[in-house]
Amino acid sequence: MQRKISFDRDGVTLVGDLFTPDRFDESDRHPAVIVQGSFTSVKEQMAGTYAEKFAGQGFVALSFDYAHYGESEGQPRQYESPAEKLSDLKAAVTYLTELPYVEAVGVVGVCTSASNAVYLAAQDLRVKGLATIAGFVVNEDVFVATYGEDGMATRREQAAAARKKYEETGEATLITVYSETDKNAANYIPHESAFDYYTNESRGNVPQYKNELDVSSWTNWLTFDALGQASSVTTPTIVVHSDNSALPENAKKLHEAVQGAKELVWSDGNHYDYYDSPKQIDNAVANVTRFFRTHLTDGQPA
16 A cells, blocks of 8 residues: 655655555554655655565555655755755655654665765664665765866856746756757766656656756765775675676675665666666566565564
8 A cells, every 4th residue: 555644854844755554454563664765856766666576575665755856845945965855755754663663774875875864874783684675875986087177076066056046036057867869967878768757657767757957966966985884884784786787796795785684686787777667667566575584683584
């Protein structure tokens, strides 16, 4: 069953979808997972797809819109802030732990939310399991390789100008996030169907999604360093990845750096297969479910 819920984060209302298993009984105790998706995504995309799958495996599963996105509050819109996303995730943990039928909480980060989830696991010991799926696990080297030192400096200047404009006029400066034709997009690949997931209405181009980014986000985004947090993670961790998913070497480095129980599952498929391909999704869910049933509930079967 799926139902709309909301919870508070520092006075900001966050909106999510809560999925519960078939034959759900509130008098029982259930493991729970928070499932979040890619850069600028909304809950109706890959996060919701996985949350529904995990509910089918017996978990209470929450996918929600980060602040500034989708149905959640937060101004300016389409504003990327890893620090705020960390606070959002902590608030989601609080929401779930206060439900009388939740016994333990894990987090599943798909693509960029893998990095957000690493920050969460490093800082919040209430999280009993961490899973990354096709994780976009970032550090400074990723941004230097992507944009170059000059490109990073330019983006910081653009961010400062956008912030000043917003503070003076209330008008946001927006650019396209994913594009095959717009060289000024945050992610530009000049190949047909490079971003089909985000542009195809039969895939991830759902009505709730906006392919936009507030330019002032660059200040926050370019300092995001999930790998730098990895050695502080003692939460049991499973990394699900493939050679053709984003940053495969960083996925391996994440697995090497985290402490405690851990597992690396190397599979097939490309990055976007882990968003909406049944084969890759079902394999990822099966492996995470197996791992969480061992570790999420302190060794007791879920």
